[in-house]
Amino acid sequence: MNHEDLRHWSKRAADWAADYHAGLRTRPVRPALVPGAFAAALPAQAPEVAEPMQAIWDDFTRLVPDAMTHWQHPRFFAYFPANAAPASMLAEQLANAIAAQAMLWQTAPAATELEEVMIRWLAQALGLPFTRGTIHDSATTATLAAVLTMRERALGWAGLTGGLAGAPRLRIYASDQTHSSVDKAVRLAGIGQDNLVKIATDADGAMQVAALAAAIARDRAAGYLPAGVVTCAGGTSVGAFDGIGAVVAVARDAGLMSHVDAAWAGSAMICPEFRPLWSGAEAADSVVMNPHKWLGAQFDCAVQFLADPGPQIRTLGLRPAYLETPGQDEITNFNEWTVPLGRRFRALKLWFVMRAYGLDGLRTRIRNHVAWARAAAAALAALPGVEIVTPPALSLFSFALQAGDAATKALLVRINDDGRIYLTQSRHAGRYVIRVQVGQFDCTAEDVRMIASVVSELLT
Numbered sequence: 001m002n003h004e005d006l007r008h009w010s011k012r013a014a015d016w017a018a019d020y021h022a023g024l025r026t027r028p029v030r031p032a033l034v035p036g037a038f039a040a041a042l043p044a045q046a047p048e049v050a051e052p053m054q055a056i057w058d059d060f061t062r063l064v065p066d067a068m069t070h071w072q073h074p075r076f077f078a079y080f081p082a083n084a085a086p087a088s089m090l091a092e093q094l095a096n097a098i099a100a101q102a103m104l105w106q107t108a109p110a111a112t113e114l115e116e117v118m119i120r121w122l123a124q125a126l127g128l129p130f131t132r133g134t135i136h137d138s139a140t141t142a143t144l145a146a147v148l149t150m151r152e153r154a155l156g157w158a159g160l161t162g163g164l165a166g167a168p169r170l171r172i173y174a175s176d177q178t179h180s181s182v183d184k185a186v187r188l189a190g191i192g193q194d195n196l197v198k199i200a201t202d203a204d205g206a207m208q209v210a211a212l213a214a215a216i217a218r219d220r221a222a223g224y225l226p227a228g229v230v231t232c233a234g235g236t237s238v239g240a241f242d243g244i245g246a247v248v249a250v251a252r253d254a255g256l257m258s259h260v261d262a263a264w265a266g267s268a269m270i271c272p273e274f275r276p277l278w279s280g281a282e283a284a285d286s287v288v289m290n291p292h293k294w295l296g297a298q299f300d301c302a303v304q305f306l307a308d309p310g311p312q313i314r315t316l317g318l319r320p321a322y323l324e325t326p327g328q329d330e331i332t333n334f335n336e337w338t339v340p341l342g343r344r345f346r347a348l349k350l351w352f353v354m355r356a357y358g359l360d361g362l363r364t365r366i367r368n369h370v371a372w373a374r375a376a377a378a379a380l381a382a383l384p385g386v387e388i389v390t391p392p393a394l395s396l397f398s399f400a401l402q403a404g405d406a407a408t409k410a411l412l413v414r415i416n417d418d419g420r421i422y423l424t425q426s427r428h429a430g431r432y433v434i435r436v437q438v439g440q441f442d443c444t445a446e447d448v449r450m451i452a453s454v455v456s457e458l459l460t
């Protein structure tokens with residue numbers, strides 16, 4: 001396969017993609033497949049001799065689509081969305097063609113400068129005052145970067161060279177509604193799960209701020225070294241929000257760094273009416289939000305805004321001789337802001353998406369999702385035996401059957417075996433609940449109405 005062949009096959013791939021997306025509603029959202037079935041259809045070894053592209057293509061079309069869960073299906077209401085707007089797919093195609101490694105300004109000047117401009121565009125669109133930040137692969141990595149920075153700032157940057165042996169025991173604080181990526185970050189940062197202090201939440205899911213202040217004071221008195229607070233803007237389970245302004249104020253008063261995890265809900269903040277939900281985020285040291293969830297710039301694209309990038313660069317940046325840019329010492333080299341050295345050209349899809357739909361077009365989509373989620377919750381609440389457990393937080397809510405956990409779990413299995421819609425589960429206040437999130441880029445009011453009609457049908 002050479003570049004002339006690629007010209008031919010890229011066109012076929014574009015046609016295949018258009019047909020695939022046009023036909024999604026005719027497919028089950030999640031395939032009915034037993035684990036291992038897909039792998040069993042593949043040879044045990046790689047071929048020694050080159051195969052014709054037609055044979056590879058035929059195997060792809062025969063085997064792969066039917067064995068995938070279709071994240072771009074308009075009736076994907078599971079987890080959080082991983083939207084891929086058509087303009088984003090086009091940008092990714094172009095970024096793939098250039099195939100740059102954007103670790104330094106000089107290895108990818110346009111990618112570096114577009115990333116800087118996109119950070120400013122997006123911050124303005126979200127009503128945030130930040131002018132600096134970077135794009136990571138995932139919110140998990142952004143949160144890891146923030147937690148590593150919390151650690152090093154608290155240790156006076158001694159951990160980078162001396163390690164943690166003999167260092168004071170660090171503490172990180174977060175509510176019990178924050179995502180498991182925070183747990184992962186403290187584990188990877190060598191702080192240890194036991195030193196992630198999970199602060200209890202109120203009935204509305206917000207961190208108890210007085211409990212946070214008390215925990216920091218108690219830990220200090222006991223000889224721990226409090227380092228930072230991760231605050232939750234749209235928790236994964238049921239969409240909980242901390243009172244971010246109050247949490248950030250406690251962190252600041254205690255001299256701790258604050259990081260806001262708005263991985264999902266951040267996209268909604270392009271709509272001014274939702275911004276009271278994360279009021280105070282503008283005062284945090286770091287904020288992460290994933291355009292790859294709800295804004296249409298496909299996976300992977302996690303934006304981290306930084307009030308002052310200096311501490312993170314000091315924590316993550318290394319500049320051996322082979323990474324120097326002679327005569328340009330002060331230039332932005334984004335590898336110094338992130339965990340991996342190598343970086344993809346992720347800013348391109350943000351540029352294409354914001355221009356192709358306009359902020360107003362994106363707002364309309366998010367407002368529709370929120371309105372349709374509220375209507376879906378009302379329609380489910382009207383079904384006999386169904387109870388809304390958590391009301392819509394933006395476009396996420398949960399429900400359960402009054403008959404109890406076993407009945408709710410059995411209903412979820414029936415829903416997903418049916419395949420017309422796809423929902424997932426969580427636990428809330430000790431109960432097994434079914435989560436519903438509305439956010440797929442191409443979903444319509446009719447797609448969302450199908451949630452209550454499918455549930456109603458399967459209940460009878």
Ligand code: PLP
Nearest residue numbers: 138139140179181235236263264
């Ligand atoms: N934070 C929240 C609130 C999430 O919901 C998720 C994933 O759903 C993450 C972090 C992790 O996101 P990522 O897959 O970008 O690492």
